Structures are given as C-alpha cells and as structure tokens.
Amino acid sequence: MPAHEVPQPSPSRMVPVAGHPLVVGVVPGQSALVALTAAEWARAAGASQLCCAFVDGSRYARAENDDGSVLHEAIDPDGADDGWQRRQELIEQSLAEVLADCGVPWTFRYLAGRADRALTHLARAVDAAGFVVGTRSPGAGARVREAIEGSVAVRLTHHQHRPVMVVPLHVVDWKAPLLG
Template structure:
C-alpha cells in the first residue's frame, strides 16, 4: 500500500478572495498594524468579514463546531485555568479598538490546541480565502526556532490557503536579523 499524500495546492482548490472572509491570527500585545493590513486587504478584495482568532496552546479542543468555534479544556485537569476568559475579553477589547470606525464586519474566535490546526479548522469552517498573521521573531530567535515556531511557516506547509505575513519589527540593512 502506498504512502498517503494529502491534497496538494491546485488552481481548483483556490478560494476566491471576493466574497470570502479572512482569518487573522492575534496574540496579546500585538501591534495594530496586523489588523490594519487585514482591513486593507479585506477592502481591496471585497472580503465580507474578518475572523480574528487567538489559539491558546495551554488548552485543547474538546469539540469543534461548524461555525469555527470550539469547546476547549485545560491540558492539565488539575489546573483550574479560568484565566482564559480574561485573555479572551482582553483580546476582544483590543480587536474592538483596532476595528473602531472600520466598515469591515468582524468576529472573534478563541481557539485551542495546535495553532496551525486550529486556524485551519476555522478557515475551513468559514470558507476563508486566506490568513493574515504577524511575524513573531524575537531578538534571541535562531533559524531553527524561527522555522519550527513560525505560524506562517506551519500554515504555508499544512494547508492550501495563502498566508500574508505582516512584519511587526524590521532591522535596517546594516543590522542583524533576529535569527542571525
């Protein structure tokens, strides 16, 4: 029996931008430039909505629902982690501030588990055209850390939708990139 090959990117698998939402990954403390970029792309492509999503890796998905929401539980059953609802409220507040005055509709999803899988589930559920994510390269990251920990890298290798990566920190040409 042959090795299973997942469906590969192909023109027939493209979700047209027009009329389809975008999934925007968010983390606490994220700069508003990612939301502004997503709004600009949504307006340029006619996307009807933005789905802002945070994936809590300290929790796991217990059940996935057709609208992209999930029921999630703490990885550690002995840990009473009710702080997730405070994180969710903080993120919804931040997104609300970023989206104040914008004409693009938006929703928020608090997801759990592995980031690339959770975001892909949401994109499938809402029939999203693409992802918008920010760079998350800190000062002390190395190439291996960047490649293994990059949400954009994981998404670009595990599903067929385009991934728009928004820089949140740049280095001048004389300086060293964070992974150098």
C-alpha cells in the same frame, strides 16, 4: 485518491477573496498593524469579513464546531487556568478599538491547541480565502519559542492550501554589524 495522499494546492482549490472571509491570527499585546493590514486587504479585495482568532496553546480542543469555534479544556487539569475568559475579553476589547472604523465586519474566536491546526480548522469552517498573521515578537524568548514550536506562518504555508500574508512587526537593519 488513496487515503495517504494529501490534496495539493491547485487552481481548483482556490477560494476567491471577494465574498469570503480572511482568517486573522491575533495574540495579546500584538501590534494593531496585523488587524489593520488585514482590514485594508479585506476592504480592497472585497472580503466578506475578518475572522480574528487567538489560539491558546495551554488548552486543547475537546470538540470542533461547524462554525469554527471550539469547546476547550485546560491541558493540565490540576493547573486549570480560568484566566482564559479574561484573556478572551481583553483581546476582543482591543480588537473592537482597533477595528472600530475599519469598514469590514469582523468576528472573534478563542481557539485552542496548535495554532496552525486551529486556524486551518477555522478557515475550513468559514470557507476563508486566506490568512493574515504577524511575524514573531522581537527578543530572545520569542526566538527560543519559535525554535521549539516553529513559525505559525511557515506551518500554515506547508499544511494547507490557502495563501498566507505575513505582516512584518520587527525588521532588522541590514546595515548594522552582525556581531558587536
């Protein structure tokens, strides 16, 4: 295959869910619905575990390890954020509470960089069957951020071959007037 040709999704590249992990994208303060939906699908399909991950966009991956974890640094060395360790603890504690009785083993990774690339690296490293992510948070700030950065779910579906399940976290009332 020429160097510029990207391998495309195909039956030969499918990873069965049974016996393989699912990668779950999580963010601080996110609804428990994402992790719980991932756990339910993992249990029903026989996935081996949930690999939950938060991707910190204010840090970059200095080195990627074979297990999907990364060594990371602050993007701005003058404004080095040491709060990442506290964020990691809080997210992991929240996941422990939500997934305590889910019946599926889980792990947590604190990743860095662009979310779709970091999650894809993790999926390759653990030979994941697919991804579970939530929709963006409601509000103007989230819409602006998504317009600038793009949707993680959309970027995942366009840049790797694993299926992506998107959990709705906020729905629009179709009967509500568009203006007003």
